[in-house]
Amino acid sequence: MTLTNLSHLSPTKLGRIQAALLQEFSTYPLSQAQVARIVKTARISRGAFYTYFTDLSAAYRYLYQRALIELHQPLTFENSLLINYDPQLYYKVAADFTRRLQNSCYYDFIKLHLIYNEPFLNTPASSSMLLDSQHWQAMVLVHATIQDILLKPTQREKYLARLKAALIKQ
Structure with a gap:
């Protein structure tokens, strides 16, 4: 998953997706995380999730990379x-x-x-x-x-x- 997959999104939609990922992965270990909860919180379809991320691990890695960049910057x-x-x-x-x-x-x-x-x-x-x-x-x-x-x-x-x-x- 590259950032270009998300680059076309509006800041509002991107923010909702990032907030949903953060909520899910801050509450549940990756083994217990669910795409269903993420898409519901982000208000996107399951198909849209898989357009942006190949799988749950890719979504996790995306958020982890964002967190490290922000914390280390x-x-x-x-x-x-x-x-x-x-x-x-x-x-x-x-x-x-x-x-x-x-x-x-x-x-x-x-x-x-x-x-x-x-x-x-x-x-x-x-x-x-x-x-x-x-x-x-x-x-x-x-x-x-x-x-x-x-x-x-x-x-x-x-x-x-x-x-x-x-x-x-x-």
Whole structure:
């Protein structure tokens, strides 16, 4: 599914479809999601759904891609992270991302993604390049911390402090 399949839609209709996808995938794991609920909420026909998406997984991937773009867009860090290892920068990225996520409409969606859907979708890593061991370890720690915070949001500061300590020890 490419974005061009949706590019001809009016902003209103596209917004309804995106809102319906977000509602469905924020409420149900992919294995329990239903096209019927999505089309009812979006006020589109089942045939229209399959015009825009090849299947439910394609619709999910579309929303996941939108969420990541929106959540990562203000975080300009990737190039500077890969040049020199800076534990403070990794910490800042994790803290900023989790703060943005907690205040985002995508919070429940990303939480369900990490708990139920990620293992089944084979989503590619954020960077296709092979990282050196120090950067790879930092990325693993950051992603594990984000998952911990999603599962126990009241412990955010504790998890971030643990991340900071682990990054500095590397």
